[in-house]
Amino acid sequence: MKTLCWLGIFAATLLWSGINPKDHFTWVLEVIPALIALAIMAASRTHFPLTPLLYTLILTHSVILMIGGHYTYAEVPLFDYLAEQFDWQRNHYDKLGHFAQGFVPAMVCRELFLRHQVIAKPRWLGSVIVLICLGISAFYELIEWWVAELSGEDAEAFLGTQGYVWDTQSDMAMAMLGAIVALASLSRLHQSQLTAIHQGDTLPTAT
Numbered sequence: 001m002k003t004l005c006w007l008g009i010f011a012a013t014l015l016w017s018g019i020n021p022k023d024h025f026t027w028v029l030e031v032i033p034a035l036i037a038l039a040i041m042a043a044s045r046t047h048f049p050l051t052p053l054l055y056t057l058i059l060t061h062s063v064i065l066m067i068g069g070h071y072t073y074a075e076v077p078l079f080d081y082l083a084e085q086f087d088w089q090r091n092h093y094d095k096l097g098h099f100a101q102g103f104v105p106a107m108v109c110r111e112l113f114l115r116h117q118v119i120a121k122p123r124w125l126g127s128v129i130v131l132i133c134l135g136i137s138a139f140y141e142l143i144e145w146w147v148a149e150l151s152g153e154d155a156e157a158f159l160g161t162q163g164y165v166w167d168t169q170s171d172m173a174m175a176m177l178g179a180i181v182a183l184a185s186l187s188r189l190h191q192s193q194l195t196a197i198h199q200g201d202t203l204p205t206a207t
Helices: 003-018 024-044 052-071 077-086 093-115 122-159 167-197
Strands: none
Touching: 003 024, 003 052, 024 052, 052 093, 052 167, 077 093, 093 122, 093 167, 122 167
């Protein structure tokens, strides 16, 4: 994806999401990770450009965050409609968000690990990445807990539990599933793009 197109989609979605969001506190919390990712990519683009696949995935995840920030994860209209159609008891947009929380970081980890040759035995790569993504998800749940403790009722929209007692555990399960699906479905394409940007380097091959 071309840089200007990528930035245009990011900026337009960010601008839209920031116009009269449902809850300003939730909006800030949700868009901060996207802005941090943007800053990191801008700072590293010259000396460490990412694969096109990774740029696309990061943009997609950022859009998911911004939509959740605008409506809150419990009130995204499309998923309210789906809940009515399929007789769901709750809005499941937060599960999409947590699936992406595993799916996208899994490919980020894969790219960093292979390009920096972090793991000597590639057959361990998938297992290590899934465990890292599960750890990231668990740490995010801790952040939600800390925010709730510090802000009280203001954090309810950010948490998005919707009264579901197993929300924390199911969020982590979705992130783990996302990581597994990403590695299973995108590793071959990702490997070909890594080869294209590192024609002179020897990269460990892994699936």
